[in-house]
Amino acid sequence: MNKKQFEKEVARRRTFGIISHPDAGKTTLTEKLLLYGGAIQEAGAVKNNKIKKGATSDFMEIERQRGISVATSVLAFEYKNIKINILDTPGHKDFAEDTFRTLTAVDSVIVVIDVAKGVEEQTEKLVEVCRMRNIPMIVFINKMDREGKDAFDLMDEIEQKLGLRVTPLSFPIGMGYDLKGIYNIHKQNINLFTGASSKDIHSTTAIENLDDQLLDQLVGDKAAGILRDELELVTGIYPDFDREEYLAGDLQPVFFGSALHNFGVKELLDGFIEIAPAPRPKKAEERLVQPNESDFSGFVFKIHANMDPKHRDRLAFIKIVSGVFERNKAYKHIRLDKNLKFSSPNAFFAEKKEIVDESFPGDIVGLHDTGNFKIGDTLTSGETLHYKGIPSFSPEHFRYINNSDPMKSKQLAKGIDQLMDEGVAQLFTLELNGRKIIGTVGALQFEVIQYRLEHEYGASCSYENLNVYKACWIETKDVNSAEFKDFKRVKAKFLAHDKRDQLVFLADSSFSLQMTQQKYPSIKFHFVSEFEPMEA
DSSP states (O other): OOHHHHHHHHHTEEEEEEEESTTSSHHHHHHHHHHHTTSOSSOOOSSOTTOTTOOTTOOSHHHHHHTSOOSOEEEEEEETTEEEEEEEOOOSGGGHHHHHHHTTSOSEEEEEEETTTBSOHHHHHHHHHHHHTTOOEEEEEEOTTSOOOOHHHHHHHHHHHHOOOEEESEEEESOGGGOOEEEETTTTEEEEOOSOOOSSOOOEEEOSOTTOHHHHHHHOHHHHHHHHHHHHHHHHHSOOOOHHHHHTTSOEEEEEOBTTTTBSHHHHHHHHHHHSOOSOOEEBSSOEEOTTOSSOEEEEEEEEEOSSTTSOOEEEEEEEEESOEETTOOEEETTTTEEEOOSOOEEEETTEEEEOSEEOTTOEEEEEOSSOOOTTOEEESSOOOOBOOOOOBOOSEEEEEEESOGGGHHHHHHHHHHHHHHTSSEEEEETTTOOEEEEESSTHHHHHHHHHHHHHHOOOEEEEEOOOSEEEEEEOSOTTSHHHHHHHHHTGGGEEEOTTOOEEEEESSHHHHHHHHHHOTTSEEESBSOOOOOOO
16 A cells, blocks of 8 residues: 555544443434444434334443443444544543543544533543643533523533533524524524424525525524524634644534434534544654654554453454554554464454454544453554553552352352453452452442452452542652651551552552651652653
8 A cells, every 4th residue: 555545544534432321312323423434324322222123332331231331442434435433431530540541542532422411520521631632522412302401501611610611503493382593604504493303404505695685594594693693602602623723632523413313413513524634643652752753653442342242252443553554464562561462352342343454543443352462552663652641640549359158269260350351340359468459449349349249250259348538659769768668567467569560559548648658758649640850
């Protein structure tokens, strides 16, 4: 493949994540986007349990039972000659860590907000992570077919609570029972709302001049009058859309619609492919890597075991950062310092996987893994690169994990090991007695771990409560100092090691953490596992 073809392939890739609070309609929106790509023929409503089909992007049994997305799935489709990769993230707060990691693999994000509930807690957390990384964001205000907050109030709330600077690219004509349609500011046309959630894409009517009487005929005099006033306000209050500002993470365009009724979704998708970034450069510890470099590099941001219960397989999800990934070609695994070949790299469509011969920057490839990969690992054509930005956060909940069946201790050990590699939770081993502690972001994770250990590994476990306030990663300049030795002696029963063998202090209360920090000033306590080492 020549350089020109390669650059053309890179330019037509769009890789993004959809983030929201649970129930804002994220999975429904994902389904409708797939409809436009012709990737699925009918959308399975997530809410309606009568539909046995279930949403395409939810493939774990526990997700189907609860109607929530637990694992991040990857969905790819083509639309208007643009190759779109969606990383569908769990909205549920108990699975936030999976979402934080996924955000390291996206080039942009769509934030879904419920018109009635406005900005919710989980959205605030996720948007904060995007802002830390300057990820371009588009806001989609969903469920316009229901009564909710006024469009201007919502945009104010988004600006204040999320610290964003917004500008609407589409605007609703009424809402709920009175929803008449959506005016596309970007393209100057109107999409009328029929209330039919059929698959066909509603036609739009171009209205270049808002004083055109056609507007009154389409939506009625009253709604037309309100729309004219509101659009005048929009131009007065909000900045004009500027793509450079959007790409720098300084301006967030807003679209309105109803994913359930497949309404406003086309405007969102058309707007998205026009403005969203192609694959962006990524910072490695060594240097900044550009997507159009000829040498291949990529990193593992997720590992999923047993995607197919019939085959005990583990898939490592790799985001390609630069160059072309080719099937059956040897690549260097940086951490293990050895070359690996992959005979069946997978591209995804939820449960369906297909083997691909070559993949380009922006694409997500699934590699069958026999235990070589950990989250954060880098693969390259040979250059030594370490991609940054996949930290572990201090868990919120901690429990001892005990083996309920002594005959199955081998299966339990293997299961825990693999699930921790996947990043489902974090494992801490106490220094004092080697007892294993599992830390999770949310309590529901314990249930998921128990379920998966039993169904995928044939092992059963029980939990025991443990009072831990925070896990702190320990950093010291001098491991032989008297202060550090005293800390290790006094706090011996609170010290553990994580999976990477880093020392962790399990503080049982915020008070004891404060006291410890005061008593040992030369020791640093971090709430995130990835920190810049102190200069010696």
